[in-house]
Amino acid sequence: xxxxxxxxxxxxxxxxxxxxxxxxxxxxxxxxxxxxxxxxxxxxxxxxxxxxxxxxxxxxxxxxxxxxxxxxxxxxxxxxxxxxxxxxxxxxxxxxxxxxxxxxxxxxxxxxxxxxxxxxxxxxxxxxxxxxxxxxxxxxxxxxxxxxxxxxxxxxxxxxxxxxxxxxxxxxxxxxxxxxxxxxxxxxxxxxxxxxxxxxxxxxxxxxxxxxxxxxxxxxxxxxxxxxxxxxxxxxxxxxxxxxxxxxxxx
Amino acid sequence: xxxxxxxxxxxxxxxxxxxxxxxxxxxxxxxxxxxxxxxxxxxxxxxxxxxxxxxxxxxxxxxxxxxxxxxxxxxxxxxxxxxxxxxxxxxxxxxxxxxxxxxxxxxxxxxxxxxxxxxxxxxxxxxxxxxxxxxxxxxxxxxxxxxxxxxxxxxxxxxxxxxxxxxxxxxxxxxxxxxxxxxxxxxxxxxxxxxxxxxxxxxxxxxxxxxxxxxxxxxxxxxxxxxxxxxxxxxxxxxxxxxxxxxxxxxxxxxxxxxxxxxxxxxxxx
Numbered sequence: 001x002x003x004x005x006x007x008x009x010x011x012x013x014x015x016x017x018x019x020x021x022x023x024x025x026x027x028x029x030x031x032x033x034x035x036x037x038x039x040x041x042x043x044x045x046x047x048x049x050x051x052x053x054x055x056x057x058x059x060x061x062x063x064x065x066x067x068x069x070x071x072x073x074x075x076x077x078x079x080x081x082x083x084x085x086x087x088x089x090x091x092x093x094x095x096x097x098x099x100x101x102x103x104x105x106x107x108x109x110x111x112x113x114x115x116x117x118x119x120x121x122x123x124x125x126x127x128x129x130x131x132x133x134x135x136x137x138x139x140x141x142x143x144x145x146x147x148x149x150x151x152x153x154x155x156x157x158x159x160x161x162x163x164x165x166x167x168x169x170x171x172x173x174x175x176x177x178x179x180x181x182x183x184x185x186x187x188x189x190x191x192x193x194x195x196x197x198x199x200x201x202x203x204x205x206x207x208x209x210x211x212x213x214x215x216x217x218x219x220x221x222x223x224x225x226x227x228x229x230x231x232x233x234x235x236x237x238x239x240x241x242x243x244x245x246x247x248x249x250x251x
Numbered sequence: 252x253x254x255x256x257x258x259x260x261x262x263x264x265x266x267x268x269x270x271x272x273x274x275x276x277x278x279x280x281x282x283x284x285x286x287x288x289x290x291x292x293x294x295x296x297x298x299x300x301x302x303x304x305x306x307x308x309x310x311x312x313x314x315x316x317x318x319x320x321x322x323x324x325x326x327x328x329x330x331x332x333x334x335x336x337x338x339x340x341x342x343x344x345x346x347x348x349x350x351x352x353x354x355x356x357x358x359x360x361x362x363x364x365x366x367x368x369x370x371x372x373x374x375x376x377x378x379x380x381x382x383x384x385x386x387x388x389x390x391x392x393x394x395x396x397x398x399x400x401x402x403x404x405x406x407x408x409x410x411x412x413x414x415x416x417x418x419x420x421x422x423x424x425x426x427x428x429x430x431x432x433x434x435x436x437x438x439x440x441x442x443x444x445x446x447x448x449x450x451x452x453x454x455x456x457x458x459x460x461x462x463x464x465x466x467x468x469x470x471x472x473x474x475x476x477x478x479x480x481x482x483x484x485x486x487x488x489x490x491x492x493x494x495x496x497x498x499x500x501x502x503x504x505x506x507x508x509x510x511x512x513x514x515x516x517x518x519x520x521x
Binding site for chain 1 (some may be wrong): 387390394397398399400401448
């Protein structure tokens with residue numbers, strides 16, 4: 001069963017910096033939502049709240065009707081088993097090989113035999129297009145390969161929700177497109193609910209069923225990629241066309 | 252109307268600033284110390300619950316203990332040798348040269364063994380812990396552990412804590428033993444002490460208490476090094492520079508705690 005997520009009136013400050021100022025957002029089961037917004041607009045902070053890595057000052061996040069913000073550590077642990085997350089720089093454990101990285105959640109949370117785990121690791125690595133790389137260390141991989149291994153690790157436990165933190169940032173356009181294809185494939189094939197944050201519009205149009213724009217700590221726009229392209233909202237227009245002239249000023 | 256802040260500052264009594272600074276220093280120290288204690292409690296609790304990570308613990312024991320052996324041997328040997336020279340010249344003034352074996356052994360077992368080993372290992376292993384966990388923190392690997400529903404305290408701190416607590420007494424014993432060898436060699440071969448008298452004096456002098464107080468100290472220092480190293484790793488922020496800062500802080504704080512606790516433990520155990 002896939003998972004739906006509802007965020008209501010989420011606030012978060014770091015010292016004097018009021019990052020999230022009342023975010024309202026919902027994702028339906030099996031939907032792929034892309035949150036766009038400039039650097040420092042609080043996208044990463046938002047995504048870290050969904051999985052309980054950060055506690056909000058105010059507001060609520062419900063995953064499948066369960067409130068995340070007040071969960072105890074043990075409940076959070078159970079919830080997180082349903083989630084996969086691809087980090088911006090992949091966050092692979094650099095003391096472990098690629099194979100051990102992908103196997104990590106399986107070794108931690110399942111009682112599967114070693115041969116079964118090896119089989120699952122091989123399948124997952126093949127799925128992301130990196131077969132026979134189990135023995136390599138993260139330091140030996142390129143940025144794109146790391147992201148794929150990160151994706152393989154996120155997929156190993158067959159999650160119901162995947163969170164992508166800037167999946168294409170720092171990759172060349174071809175590699176970025178390969179990652180986009182992979183995300184679309186996951187979306188179609190496994191019907192996973194997903195939330196991606198990005199400022200790469202090519203990627204956003206390609207992987208999102210729906211786009212939401214975060215600006216100054218609030219969601220100022222939601223709509224399909226088509227609606228996004230046709231919108232009159234000057235701020236959204238400025239962002240999607242990538243212009244330095246407009247209501248959004250770069251500080 | 253409230254006065255502008257400049258006048259408010261000017262009107263404060265003369266001693267306000269230093270007292271305020273001292274107070275801030277004290278509260279900072281206490282809150283820092285409390286945060287370390289919290290991590291220690293979480294670690295102790297996590298030690299008692301599965302998963303028990305035997306392989307990781309053995310690996311940490313190797314890093315913490317086995318890899319520290321060369322530096323402990325060198326420092327221990329030379330410390331013993333220097334003690335022999337110093338003690339011999341001072342004791343000669345009242346014709347007590349024969350006592351040096353015993354005095355040096357007790358000094359090493361009770362004080363220098365645990366304290367110097369603690370300081371050396373804080374520099375070696377404590378800094379490495381802070382750097383490793385700190386790097387994991389700034390590269391989001393700690394977040395990744397959390398997202399993969401694995402408790403970072405259980406996965407990272409518990410093995411280091413166990414390794415520190417078990418290996419420190421061993422290293423300290425090794426330090427004292429090699430120190431005694433060093434002092435024996437110098438006393439007998441350079442200073443011309445009678446080897447039989449040296450050994451007899453030494454065995455006569457040492458008591459069980461000397462050995463176990465040293466071991467207790469070493470154990471506590473092992474806890475300090477591993478907890479401070481891990482904690483500084485966890486609070487690391489801001490890339491490579493941050494990691495460097497945490498590493499330094501880990502060594503400075505661990506060394507400070509070791510010296511403070513050495514006094515407290517000595518007072519309690521005497």
